[in-house]
Amino acid sequence: MALTLSLPRLREPSVLPGFWPALGFTVAYLSLIVLIPLAALIARPWEHGLADFWRTVTDSRVLAALRLSFGAAFIASLVNLVMGLITAWALVRYDFPGRRLLDAMVDVPFALPTAVAGIALATLYAPNGWIGALLAPLGVKVAYTPLGVLVALIAVGLPFIVRSVQPVLQDLDAEIEEAALTLGAGRWRRIRTVVLPAVAPALVTGFSLAFARAVGEYGSVIFIAGNMPLRSEIAPLLIVIKLSQFDYAGAAAVGLAMLVLSFAALLVINIGQALLLRRGR
Amino acid sequence: MSGVSQASSHPARAAEDGGRAQGLAVKDVAKRFGRFPALKGVSISAEPGEFLALLGPSGSGKTTLLRIIAGLETPDAGTVFLQSEDFLAQTPRERRVGMVFQSYALFRHMTVAKNIAFGLEVLPRAQRPRKAEIKARVKQLLALIQLEDLGGRYPRQLSGGQQQRVALARALAIEPRVLLLDEPFGALDAKVRKELRYWLRRIHDETGVTTIFVTHDQEEAMDLADRVAVLKEGRIEQVGAPEALHEHPASAFVFDFLGESNRLPCHLSGDLAAFDGFSAPAVVAPGASGNTTAWFRPHETELSGEGPGLGVTVTGVHNQGGLVRVDLSAADGSTFEVDLPRVSRPTGLGVGAQLKLRPRRVFVFADAPVP
Numbered sequence: 001m002a003l004t005l006s007l008p009r010l011r012e013p014s015v016l017p018g019f020w021p022a023l024g025f026t027v028a029y030l031s032l033i034v035l036i037p038l039a040a041l042i043a044r045p046w047e048h049g050l051a052d053f054w055r056t057v058t059d060s061r062v063l064a065a066l067r068l069s070f071g072a073a074f075i076a077s078l079v080n081l082v083m084g085l086i087t088a089w090a091l092v093r094y095d096f097p098g099r100r101l102l103d104a105m106v107d108v109p110f111a112l113p114t115a116v117a118g119i120a121l122a123t124l125y126a127p128n129g130w131i132g133a134l135l136a137p138l139g140v141k142v143a144y145t146p147l148g149v150l151v152a153l154i155a156v157g158l159p160f161i162v163r164s165v166q167p168v169l170q171d172l173d174a175e176i177e178e179a180a181l182t183l184g185a186g187r188w189r190r191i192r193t194v195v196l197p198a199v200a201p202a203l204v205t206g207f208s209l210a211f212a213r214a215v216g217e218y219g220s221v222i223f224i225a226g227n228m229p230l231r232s233e234i235a236p237l238l239i240v241i242k243l244s245q246f247d248y249a250g251a252a253a254v255g256l257a258m259l260v261l262s263f264a265a266l267l268v269i270n271i272g273q274a275l276l277l278r279r280g281r
Numbered sequence: 282m283s284g285v286s287q288a289s290s291h292p293a294r295a296a297e298d299g300g301r302a303q304g305l306a307v308k309d310v311a312k313r314f315g316r317f318p319a320l321k322g323v324s325i326s327a328e329p330g331e332f333l334a335l336l337g338p339s340g341s342g343k344t345t346l347l348r349i350i351a352g353l354e355t356p357d358a359g360t361v362f363l364q365s366e367d368f369l370a371q372t373p374r375e376r377r378v379g380m381v382f383q384s385y386a387l388f389r390h391m392t393v394a395k396n397i398a399f400g401l402e403v404l405p406r407a408q409r410p411r412k413a414e415i416k417a418r419v420k421q422l423l424a425l426i427q428l429e430d431l432g433g434r435y436p437r438q439l440s441g442g443q444q445q446r447v448a449l450a451r452a453l454a455i456e457p458r459v460l461l462l463d464e465p466f467g468a469l470d471a472k473v474r475k476e477l478r479y480w481l482r483r484i485h486d487e488t489g490v491t492t493i494f495v496t497h498d499q500e501e502a503m504d505l506a507d508r509v510a511v512l513k514e515g516r517i518e519q520v521g522a523p524e525a526l527h528e529h530p531a532s533a534f535v536f537d538f539l540g541e542s543n544r545l546p547c548h549l550s551g552d553l554a555a556f557d558g559f560s561a562p563a564v565v566a567p568g569a570s571g572n573t574t575a576w577f578r579p580h581e582t583e584l585s586g587e588g589p590g591l592g593v594t595v596t597g598v599h600n601q602g603g604l605v606r607v608d609l610s611a612a613d614g615s616t617f618e619v620d621l622p623r624v625s626r627p628t629g630l631g632v633g634a635q636l637k638l639r640p641r642r643v644f645v646f647a648d649a650p651v652p
Contacts, residue, residue, distance in 0.1 A: 173384060173386065175382040175383075175384050175386040176386045176387075176388065178351075178353050178380070178382070178386070179380060179382060179386040179387075179388075179448075179451075180388075180399070180403075181352075181353070181373050181374070182351055182352070182353070182373050182374075182376075182378055182379070182380040182452075183399055183400035183403065183451065183452075183455060184374040184377070184400055184403050184404060184455065185374075185399070185403045186374075186403070189403055193388060193391075193399070194388065197388075197389070197390040198389075
């Protein structure tokens with residue numbers, strides 16, 4: 001047999017036509033809407049030098065905003081992890097009047113224009129609003145505080161967790177739970193050994209979606225946050241402020257900082273999910 | 282032996298009662314789901330150590346009955362007792378029954394060994410065996426199911442038959458007082474089914490645990506069980522040893538469900554069924570008389586070229602190992618099946634041949650004859 005030297009092939013032979021046009025279109029499209037803007041964001045901050053970039057990013061106002069945006073997003077997603085799981089559980093496991101209506105309501109934060117949600121929340125939680133008035137005597141202020149930011153982020157994040165977990169719960173084999181029951185496992189033990197392992201990957205997916213959304217959330221937050229620098233000002237708002245002051249490099253610097261932090265967070269979450277998925281599956 | 286029959290005061294740890302098998306009594310149990318009556322007053326008992334099969338088509342209520350015994354469903358009426366214990370007053374956990382599902386229902390994220398140990402590890406601390414004891418018990422069960430080396434595997438790494446063996450070991454680990462199996466071999470292919478069937482019977486004979494087995498496969502039930510209960514539309518149609526069911530089926534339904542059957546109108550006089558120009562001995566169920574339907578098996582039917590008998594035409598000939606199955610139809614359009622041993626296959630048997638059909642023995646029932 002003759003020795004043949006073959007170059008590694010770019011693609012496996014396929015009977016499906018149109019590989020090159022499809023790939024070409026995909027690359028061009030992704031470049032246009034993702035890669036080029038991303039490249040611009042990475043290229044822009046350096047026009048006044050590294051020192052200037054560093055000064056912008058470590059400015060106490062910027063640091064406070066980043067801490068609030070990421071911290072509140074993280075806590076809100078954690079809250080939604082628990083609440084979303086319970087909501088999905090109730091919607092899947094029980095049949096009650098109004099279940100479908102409740103199910104549809106989960107999507108409202110999705111469907112509502114974010115500004116509308118923000119104004120509604122701000123009105124409700126203001127010291128003279130329906131809920132704010134009840135909380136005020138207890139000394140709890142929600143609107144125009146970091147707590148208000150948290151409330152808004154919880155509201156926008158809920159659908160992500162519920163919609164990620166719901167189909168998995170639906171497909172959960174009831175017989176596995178019944179097996180655990182006849183083997184003598186108590187309620188908590190059954191949830192821990194049967195339900196949680198099954199929904200864990202979906203929970204992580206929902207968490208990362210909710211987190212990503214919450215970090216970038218703007219419309220619904222700015223109305224309820226009060227936007228006090230160093231206290232209740234979120235990073236996306238800071239970008240808008242810098243842009244309105246024609247500080248393009250500064251705005252891009254904050255944007256780049258958010259990008260790096262988001263990537264780092266998603267990387268950690270994805271590694272966690274990969275570990276979860278590897279376990280016995 | 283000082284066998285005092287007294288309910289174990291430790292429902293969760295009763296190997297102390299010497300492994301003595303316990304009897305189960307179900308009385309007048311009824312259950313409806315919405316408007317659908319799944320069980321319409323069922324009474325049946327399993328003797329201590331008995332292997333009882335619940336046999337019936339889907340929708341006959343057999344699985345519902347099993348789930349009621351396990352405590353996974355609550356009956357609308359009736360009682361379930363294990364010896365002198367009121368089962369219905371106990372939680373599934375207190376009943377300590379071993380349940381095996383058609384879908385195996387293994388814990389996917391746990392190893393085989395962990396799955397088997399599960400029922401022991403969830404015991405309250407006071408009753409839980411020590412770690413070394415659990416380990417030894419798991420090892421022993423792995424040997425019983427002949428999967429000694431697979432304790433560290435995950436369920437998805439096993440074949441269906443192996444997974445079901447693990448599920449059985451997991452159920453046996455808690456030393457169940459009753460073993461309940463819900464179509465355990467339903468998802469397996471025919472060959473594995475048969476292997477596991479004999480294996481299950483062996484395990485039952487070794488452990489002596491009272492076993493109730495749900496299936497819609499009559500061959501499986503008849504082959505495996507000490508007694509078979511045939512269910513139909515939420516009622517028990519007949520209970521008996523496989524032999525008795527074959528020799529004295531109580532109804533046309535039971536006869537038809539237990540194997541292939543042929544039907545022919547007849548006139549019954551005494552224990553002789555008279556047909557048009559010939560007759561056959563009949564096994565007569567109480568209440569049957571006059572003009573009725575005779576039921577007979579394909580292998581209890583003769584075919585011949587001449588003589589008395591029903592004129593039929595061959596429509597198909599199928600070779601099935603040692604048997605030849607012949608499809609036939611009469612002038613009025615009714616169809617018949619006859620099994621002949623290959624060695625006694627008549628010459629000239631082919632599609633279109635005109636033959637005479639004569640049952641060697643027929644069964645006659647009182648219930649509405651379905652022509």
